Amino acid sequence: MQTRRYHHGDLRAALLTRAERTLREKGPGALSLRELARDLGVSHAAPSRHFKDKQALLDALALAGFERLDEALAGSRAAGETFADRLGGLVRAYVDFALANAELLDLMYTVKHDPAASEELITAAQRLGAMAVELVAEGQRSGEVREGPVDDIGMPVFTTLHGFASFAVSSVLSAEEVESGLDAVIAYMVRGCAPS
Amino acid sequence: MQTRRYHHGDLRAALLTRAERTLREKGPGALSLRELARDLGVSHAAPSRHFKDKQALLDALALAGFERLDEALAGSRAAGETFADRLGGLVRAYVDFALANAELLDLMYTVKHDPAASEELITAAQRLGAMAVELVAEGQRSGEVREGPVDDIGMPVFTTLHGFASFAVSSVLSAEEVESGLDAVIAYMVRGCAPS
DNA sequence: ACCTGAACACCGTTCAAGT
DNA sequence: ACCTGAACACCGTTCAAGT
Numbered sequence: 001m002q003t004r005r006y007h008h009g010d011l012r013a014a015l016l017t018r019a020e021r022t023l024r025e026k027g028p029g030a031l032s033l034r035e036l037a038r039d040l041g042v043s044h045a046a047p048s049r050h051f052k053d054k055q056a057l058l059d060a061l062a063l064a065g066f067e068r069l070d071e072a073l074a075g076s077r078a079a080g081e082t083f084a085d086r087l088g089g090l091v092r093a094y095v096d097f098a099l100a101n102a103e104l105l106d107l108m109y110t111v112k113h114d115p116a117a118s119e120e121l122i123t124a125a126q127r128l129g130a131m132a133v134e135l136v137a138e139g140q141r142s143g144e145v146r147e148g149p150v151d152d153i154g155m156p157v158f159t160t161l162h163g164f165a166s167f168a169v170s171s172v173l174s175a176e177e178v179e180s181g182l183d184a185v186i187a188y189m190v191r192g193c194a195p196s
Numbered sequence: 197m198q199t200r201r202y203h204h205g206d207l208r209a210a211l212l213t214r215a216e217r218t219l220r221e222k223g224p225g226a227l228s229l230r231e232l233a234r235d236l237g238v239s240h241a242a243p244s245r246h247f248k249d250k251q252a253l254l255d256a257l258a259l260a261g262f263e264r265l266d267e268a269l270a271g272s273r274a275a276g277e278t279f280a281d282r283l284g285g286l287v288r289a290y291v292d293f294a295l296a297n298a299e300l301l302d303l304m305y306t307v308k309h310d311p312a313a314s315e316e317l318i319t320a321a322q323r324l325g326a327m328a329v330e331l332v333a334e335g336q337r338s339g340e341v342r343e344g345p346v347d348d349i350g351m352p353v354f355t356t357l358h359g360f361a362s363f364a365v366s367s368v369l370s371a372e373e374v375e376s377g378l379d380a381v382i383a384y385m386v387r388g389c390a391p392s
Numbered sequence: 393a394c395c396t397g398a399a400c401a402c403c404g405t406t407c408a409a410g411t
Numbered sequence: 412a413c414c415t416g417a418a419c420a421c422c423g424t425t426c427a428a429g430t
Binding site for chain 2 (some may be wrong): 421422423424425426
């Protein structure tokens, strides 16, 4: 029998860690503040000191997800000689994150009904998009990407990236189809539909 | 004071209609079986005759959404002389549906934690993808789309379509950015990133 | 066949009170 | 500053009973 510990300031972090574990193992429907509190050995009212309501905890979880995805994508950009290689690395990293964090990615992009509250999350997503735009800008400088407003190419690239990962997450594409489709997606991002 | 009506078999339909309205007006968090029953003037236990649990109602709602999106996309395919025109019509129709049914589209692609239960929904999404693949196949026959396995081009096209709509729905792109970005997305789907 | 009413075991949120 | 315990108004689900 352990004495009741005070969570000396780390309850907030403990709630987030535990919440992500529950999200992964039991799905978003099973996420309850009271159960979280029970799991961590605090009273059911304790979480409210750190998150004003359940949505605030979900938002914090989503934001942490964006930060980790950001790091994963930034790390993927070093490798690759050509534009297509670097693009492939970005897609690979995004898809890997999606497969390893399906429920979390879903949460990150879930429609919040209060638009003001999710401003921070939208900014985080746009920061991700900026990485795709930056990659395209590099490609333009090296002549591997066609001329034109960089957003006109970078935004659709990010869109394809996200759509592919989203289909992986929602099982529209099976894990095998994701693996075998990766090269086709990259080729399409580079060449589009049109004949050479 | 109206006498308590029996819903002579249409309670199921009434629940779905009302649920979609609540989803649209108050968001998914506000969707409660008990409130739905109250709104329709039946006891809180009545819905269980028609949906075994809340998830079953959500699944039925999502499935109805796929059917309507299916019709909207099928209707969009008549118009357009060139491949690019028909592709544009498809994107336009998908985006219009997304903007008009944001919460519903989100629900349609939300990760279900029970993979078996959502088999029907996955099939519905794949039927949508088949429309993109068919469009690409037509383009190949007319020589407007490059050679190669049709899925290698059709799947990424559907991916871009969905990713763009998904960003519209989750406010990563504002309504204005969606409008002004449409042409860029279509051009990218046709030409990709590479120089001509 | 379809619905009611009561019951059960949960929720999220708030707030005085404790340490 | 941080947490507890009780209270409130809700849930989803089940099941005997009614029509």
